[in-house]
Amino acid sequence: MKIIVCIKQVPESTEAKLDPKTFTIDRSSSKGIINPFDVNAVEEAVRIAEKLENVETIALSMGPPSAEDTLKEALTYGLDAAYLLSDKAFAGADTLATSYTIAKAIDKIGNYDLILCGKQAIDGDTAQVGPGIAENLNLAQATNVQKIDFVDDKTLKVASELEDGYKIIEIKLPAVLTVTKEINIPRIPSFKTARLALKKVIVKWTAQDLENIDKSKIGMDGSPTSVIKVETPKIQKSTIFLKGTPSQIAQDFVQKLKERYLI
């Protein structure tokens, strides 16, 4: 079985600053970490490899050259190999272009059974790339997965979070799953595994290495969306005092909630 885990390098959120011109995160302003949800995906891949036989686990990331550090960190958990997609042509990609590019890389790696992603990246918070990859590869998908069970070597039963519970989905491999924090508690990597991981060579691919890639679909050219503005909403408080009998006040209150589409 081959599992590919898609990971992203994100800024450590307490330190990140926004570029005031482009409204993108100034990645030089803070150190990069593995997107926390992707750590859960990495951990799950390693656990599956520990439970089953003949499982190959691969980390894949698209990002600047510094993302290599994030891939090295992913390897310390016990993954077998890592690939970095890094090229100026990929820069400025929105989730559509990112999904396309990563799907192309997955295609090139080939013979995969399971693609795992964290449910969303903490910098963009869109949760779109995982489903985007599934669509590009024409694969079944389940999102917000908090539990994975193997029915047989080609079928999974997964618990997918809902707002007020979860649904159980049976899904045939190959498939894409995005996972939540509830799926596991990531281990602290052992130093022995980490030492072996640091000796591994990370395979680096540029746009040239991805066969049949449509350059109009990558990077900024392939991004129909762009960030125009990022702002913190201003919270305005005002207090309305309702008067009348308790019954009148209650009716008035309900009416106001309806006007604000709160009920």
Add this chain to the structure above:
Amino acid sequence: MDFSFTEEQQTLKKIVREFAEKKLAPRVREFEEKGIDYDLVRELYKLGVMGLSLPSKYGGGDTGFLESIIVMEELARICPAFTMAANDTWAGSVVINSFGKISQKKKYIIPNLKGEIFSSFATTEAGAGSDTFSMKTTIIPDGDEFIVNGSKAWITNASVADYYIIWGYTDKSKRARGFTTAILDKGMKGFTFGKKEDLCGFRASFTGSLYFDNVRIPAENIIGAPGDGFLHLMTLLDAGRVAMAAIANGISQAALETAINYVKQREQFGRPLADFQSIRMTLADMWTELEASKLISYKCAYLADKNPMDEELIKLASSAKYYASEVAMKIATDALQMCGSMGYSKEMLLEKYFRDAKFMSIGEGTTQIQKLILASRILGSKKVIL
């Protein structure tokens, strides 16, 4: 000169820091009341960060001494008592690896580095602290056994460890040449323990006394030959001093970080404490002294890996130990002062760092002894004059 850590050392630092912050930090106060949780020490063995400088054929990491210092600094930044206890759980294996027989290495080091058994390291006695050679414990041959009588005091991991490396006289008339190193196993007849000591700092440590009442040990439990104990002890003391320096630096790091975070937020007279010149001057001193202390300990590791008998190492190890201890006390004091009543209360951990820091100038050779050793070497003599 490359002063940076290698990628592997940086990774090690990150792993241990994550363990310390996730597993130790939430339980520091609990440890002070109940003692450390040795299951967490076993987790450290599973993480592969214990016994790093020992051979991989016994389960060690084949690394240099610097890796062990990195581990101790990071653990001590969160819990110094846990660090000292964890380090001592494999200190016995260091002795056996350096001077023991193959049979002893297989019997003790292999299970030790799997986290299955723990060691303790016992020299101090009630009447023999700085004056090591006034110890009264005897290890007397009797046929194919040795009989041990005496006691040890202030021993880390007392009653918890599975095997104990102790020193005693086989022939007191020979003084240093009559000193012997022996292994005692917990449960041997006549080998008992005192209560857990009630200390000012390092309260989480299971520190106590060992009592030997005609304990019979087989000859195979002697390390090296009778009379070799002085050489064993002198060779190992430097490593112990540098280990304590690393722990002291961890305490200093914690106190400094706490003070920095506090003075950035706390406001008086309309501005943060961090804006006041007196605070800034003190922070500059604290940072510089800690950095200097760390660098001395790192150089000790470098020298130890090149040649553990290096004369330069003997001087620098004493320097590392006493300087780190004094710096820890100074930084803890200054940090607590900056944080005022809040620092003095148990709401913050500064009062704990302050109590823990005081031990550093006492344990594993007092500051005074370290200075006398250093001074004698500076003056070209091996004889320590009191």
